[in-house]
Amino acid sequence: MQPYPFDQIIDRSHTHSFKWDNVTYQGKDMLPMPVADMDFPVAHEILACLDRITEHQILGYAIVPESLKRVAQQKIKNSYGWDTPIDWQVWIPGIVPGITAACAKFAEGGILTAVPVYHPFHLVANWVNKSLFTFPMVEENGRWTFDFLAFEEALNKGPKVFLFCNPHNPGGTVFNDDEIKRIIALCQQYHCIIVSDEIHADLRIQPQSEHICIGKYLESSPSISFFASSKTYNTAGLGGALAIIPDPEVRKQFISATLGFFPMLTRHSIDVMETSWTMPSTWLDSLLPYLQSNHEALLGFINRQNGLHMLPLEATYLAWIEFDERIYGDFQQRLFENGLHVLRGDQFLGKNFIRLNFACPRALLDKALGIIEKTIHEIH
Ligand SMILES: Cc1ncc(COP(=O)(O)O)c(C=O)c1O
Structure with missing residues (x-):
């Protein structure tokens, strides 16, 4: 028996749905x-978690508990083979705000991204008043990948942040080891920080494609990697996400860009992330x-x-x-x-x-x- 009713049609109209109440x-x-x-x-499992919060009847400010920090650490280690100390974690209300803070702080020479891309990746340049540089994705062997020559030409123009979407939205690419290493080599050559958004990492349509965290190879150079459970478990409306930032100075500067802008995470998002990453x-x-x-x-x-x-x-x-x-x-x-x-x-x-x-x-x-x-x- 199907344990989750994916065939069930639920009327989402008149629920303030961004999708259905356009x-x-x-x-x-x-x-x-x-x-x-x-x-x-x-x-x-997630509905039961939300019920427990409702039954408790209190909705005050929340802090991220040690238990969630350990769960996230295990999740990244078990799913992607990247062992990250807990003090590399920075908890944020969402990945888009995280990308914006990173660009505001680090992208003095401009922002680079491959296009087409999830629109905040290019719109952010305007939001934080920085230059935008782009290079095209190309079709190669039946999948979308980077035009690496154009990538290098764009790096040569001096951007200081490369926004990397892996897996890629909208191309659907899961970047392979060879591509990841080429991206790292180029960005290091041009002193460009890699900011990697891995929100779709678990949604692999081709099960044989392996998700590689680019940050795994960048532990001694500046990088920011974003993770969230919200796409996989369909809880996007609740928010909640995580940045992994190995370099203490980059972490400190990233946090300074969020102060006063980022709200605290809600209890709902905290408990739902923990439930999502621990449920069978x-x-x-x-x-x-x-x-x-x-x-x-x-x-x-x-x-x-x-x-x-x-x-x-x-x-x-x-x-x-x-x-x-x-x-x-x-x-x-x-x-x-x-x-x-x-x-x-x-x-x-x-x-x-x-x-x-x-x-x-x-x-x-x-x-x-x-x-x-x-x-x-x-x-x-
Ligand atoms: C690549 C990518 N990053 C981030 C987000 C949104 O993340 P958040 O809701 O945590 O800001 C989306 C949503 O579609 C996405 O596709």
Whole structure:
């Protein structure tokens, strides 16, 4: 029996959902597949944890307990083979605020990132008033990787922070050992700090792809690595994340950039992170095959359509789909008019792409494929 009801459709409308209550829908019957949260109910273990907090009836300020620090340390060691002392940990309300603080503090010569990329990675330059440098990702052997020549050219322009998204959103790449070592060599040559966001590390669609923490190789040079349980366990609305910063001076400066800006973590996020990382692995063992099956259905469907192209994802539940503009024009808008909301590739600095979140009951994915098919028929 399926221990978690991934097929169950829960009505999320009128719950202040960023995904389902989008103001642009204006009462129209829409199927939303933009924002990266899942339409699955959270694990019963997490619901029980939240119940315990409610029953206790007190919602005062909270501190991160030693137990969570040890749990996070074990999680990173057991899942990714990186042994990190507890005093390297800095607990933060979310990864995006963490990235912003890191860029505000360390990116004097500018910020470098590969594009397309999760939009805060490029928007942050404007938020903290720094220059942005980008280089393209390229398709190679059926996956997205870096154009390493363009990477070096961009490093030569003097950025001081490289924002690394691994696994990559929206490309779905899990960077391999060779790529990780090339990234380190280049960044060290140009004295650029690596800030690595590993929020999708557990969501590996291709189980054979191994997640490598870049920080593991950077223990004696400045680096910041971010982790969170929120994507894997679908608790993004609660917040809570962790930075691992080996260098004491970098850690001190990072913390100084957060003071007065970052709220304390909530008891809910603290207890839910601890529950997520200690509960039996059955959640992930059930979730991944479900996502893999959705991925397979979507991938096959997309690549059968004339003028649509998708590479298999190694990780994440966010499909990055290329369309031929000559055939489809403004494809995102056409889909929207037919009731399917996906994100426009431009948001990630990718031209002629859409990003579709397939972490939903299969019936909803099938409905989305139906809307895509109808839209294609209208065009042809
Ligand atoms: C790569 C990446 N980093 C960070 C986040 C958001 O992290 P947080 O909610 O902890 O700020 C997302 C959400 O989609 C993401 O895809």
